[in-house]
Structures are given as structure tokens and as C-alpha cells.
């Protein structure tokens with residue numbers, strides 16, 4: 288059976304990896320990118336270069352977008368909006384849930400079907416089985432194109448609301464960026480003491496591989512709205528994170544990240560949670576100071 292043809296618009300590192308994955312699996316691919324030269328290597332591998340956006344849209348029913356954000360989508364597609372009718376847009380560009388919903392409504396106004404996606408892996412993992420992408424939008428549209436989309440990554444369909452894939456993506460990014468920045472702070476303090484990031488790697492890895500235990504333990508309690516101080520108390524947390532702040536300051540390293548955590552912990556104590564678990568901070572987070 289011949290493989291479904293697909294158009295890919297947007298050839299940053301991610302779009303390029305996606306085109307390569309489609310080509311590797313024998314899918315005919317038409318490409319368009321604002322900076323046309325980024326298509327050169329892919330054309331050499333067999334992709335077809337569209338001269339215009341309208342030509343790229345006309346080439347195939349299935350159109351994958353891999354752009355910086357939704358502003359880029361509008362910048363590219365608005366001038367060619369007449370060519371959108373009958374297309375299936377799969378927007379794998381990240382943005383907020385609200386913008387994803389607005390994008391789906393905009394596409395529908397122009398007669399296009401629309402799926403939102405949030406890719407959870409970096410470009411080198413595109414085309415590998417362990418990778419995954421959140422999708423949302425009409426189930427029938429997702430199911431009609433799931434096999435083709437599986438060429439890129441595993442698929443995790445989150446529901447009909449087009450905002451859901453963006454929401455799940457942003458939730459994972461919330462955790463990812465704050466965690467990875469904490470990692471950067473840790474290795475910078477270590478470096479100030481002559482310990483390299485690679486020397487510390489067994490220990491940073493150890494903290495991370497211990498996380499599933501904590502996520503499981505605390506998720507159940509958070510979901511139940513229970514924050515007993517039987518295992519940890521927020522007052523202990525304040526003392527602990529202040530030691531981290533002081534260790535950072537003593538090493539001459541910017542302490543603003545642990546200091547922000549310390550400030551939040553102190554807010555929790557001030558709100559009466561000293562003897563509760565640190566998870567009681569969800570109550571503080573729900574009521575941000577005006």
C-alpha cells in the first residue's frame with residue numbers, strides 16, 4: 288500500500304526531523320519554510336519543495352505545522368487562507384491552551400479540520416518508538432490520521448477539546464523547565480566547589496530517579512486534599528531550603544531560585560501550615576497575592 292503523502296510547514300530542528308522521519312518511512316513529503324534554504328538537504332533526500340504556502344497546502348490533505356508558536360502560523364497561513372478548505376491541519380507548534388482553541392476555531396472558519404499537538408521529545412527522538420506527542424481535537428480526525436502521525440512519535444490522544452494537547456504540553460513544560468533550571472543551579476553551585484556536572488551526575492540522577500516515589504506518594508494525598516505533617520513539615524522545609532540558599536550565597540552563586548522557593552515556604556508558614564506537609568502549599572498557590 289502506498290504511504291500517505293503529507294505536507295510539512297516549518298523546518299526548524301523539529302520540522303526537519305519530522306520530514307526526515309516521514310521520508311525514512313516512505314511517505315511523499317512536500318515542504319515549505321519561510322527561510323527556503325532550510326529545505327535544501329530535505330529536497331536532496333526526496334522531499335518536494337513548494338514554491339508558495341498555497342502550493343504546499345494544495346499538495347496534500349494532511350498538513351503538519353511545526354512552528355515557533357501560533358503567531359507564526361497566522362503569519363504563514365493567513366495570506367493563503369483560501370487554500371485551507373478541505374485540509375487537515377495538525378499543529379505541532381506549542382502555545383497556550385487558549386491560543387490552541389482559537390486556532391482551531393480559526394481553521395474551522397476557513398473550512399479546515401484541526402488537531403492540536405504537543406511533542407514531548409527533542410528532535411533526535413522523532414521517529415523513535417519511546418517518544419510521545421499529545422493530541423486533541425475531533426476524535427474521528429485523529430483516528431483517520433493516527434497511523435501517519437505515529438511515524439513521528441507515539442500518540443497520546445487527550446480528548447476533543449483542542450486546548451487539551453496544549454494544556455498537557457504546558458503542564459509537562461512547567462515541570463520540565465523549573466526542574467531543569469533547578470538542575471542548572473545545582474551544578475553551578477557544585478562547579479563553584481570544583482565539582483563538575485559530570486562528576487555530580489550520579490547524584491543528580493539519583494535525585495531524579497527517586498522522584499516517582501514522591502510523585503506517587505504525594506499525588507494521592509494532594510488529590511484527596513490531605514496534607515498531614517506525618518512525614519514532612521513545612522517548618523522543616525523552610526529550614527532546609529534556607530540552608531540551600533545560604534550554601535548558594537556562600538559559593539557566590541545567584542540564590543534567586545531557591546530563595547523564591549524559600550519565600551513560598553515562608554508564605555505557607557505565615558498562612559498557618561507550619562505543621563502541615565509542604566504539599567499544603569497548593570493552598571497558597573491557589574490564592575496568589577494580588
Ligand code: NDP
Pocket residue numbers: 296297298299300301302320321322323325353354355356358359362363379380381382405406407408409410
Ligand atoms: P524553531 O523556533 O527553531 O523553528 C521555528 C520554525 O518556525 C521555523 O521554520 C521558522 O522559520 C518558523 N517561524 C517562526 N516565526 C515565523 C514567522 N513569523 N513567520 C514564518 N515562519 C516563522 O522551533 P523548533 O523547530 O525547535 O520547534 C518547533 C515547535 O516544536 C515549537 O513550537 C517548539 O516549542 C516545539 N518543540 C520543540 C522541541 C525542541 O526540542 N526543539 C521539543 C518539543 C516541542 P525560519 O526557518 O524561516 O526562521
